[in-house]
Amino acid sequence: MKHIYPILLVFLFCTPILAQGRGAFVEKIANPDQAFAVRVEVDHPDRQYAKGDLLQISVESSEDGYLYLFYRDAAGNVSMLFPNRFQKKNVVKKNEPVAVPTPESIFQIRIDDPFGNELLKAVVSKKPLEFFVNMDLTGINVLQIAEEDGKELAKSVMAMKQSDWTEHHVDIRTVEFRKSSRDSTIVVVSKPSFKKKPVKLCSRWIIFRLRFCRN
Secondary structure, X not given: OEEEEEOOOEOOOOOOOOOOOOOXXXXXXXXXXXXXXXXXXXXXXXXXEEOOOEOOXXXXXXXXXXXXXXXXXXXXXXXXXXXXXXXXXXXXXXXXXXXXXXXOOOEEXXXXXXOEEEEEXXXXXXXXXXXXXXXXXXXXXXXXXXXXXHHHHHHHHHOOOHXXXXXXXXXXXXXXXXXXXXXXXXXOOOOOOOOOOOOOOOEEEOOOOEEEOOO
């Protein structure tokens, strides 16, 4: 998956081994008969990111609703990027773009391993998704979704009236190195330096081998 860097830095690492079909439930959340539209975009037109790049997301819905952003990395691990501890309110207004993170946010999403084909999906529903009603979505940096939970999530969303929700996704390609377009040499993407040296204080999620580090 990716690194999410607040001014307190947050690192997110996942296993690089992709289990067959893992995370496929994200693609099953699909609405073929949408009554309204949502559009998710990223800040690289070619949707390719190299290690160390920052990922900026923009979402716009044609109707008021509740926004959920799901990210499946190259290893099949699925995270819900929005809402989160830093952007707690997921109510979106008609035709008003939402940025994740916002320009004033104290966190960033930085690309790291594993690398490969990844997917970002936006879901907007007219009411909060029932699957998350009893969950605190804002107490941790990124909510990791276990495989069995993800299957239940997909079932609950697909059981909703098609007129009550919509979705859109973009495919993203992540690589360790970026090739120069001029001479085809490999350019190593280096991480920017920070004025404050982060002190790594970590807790681990067993299923996703997730590590959060903050200063």
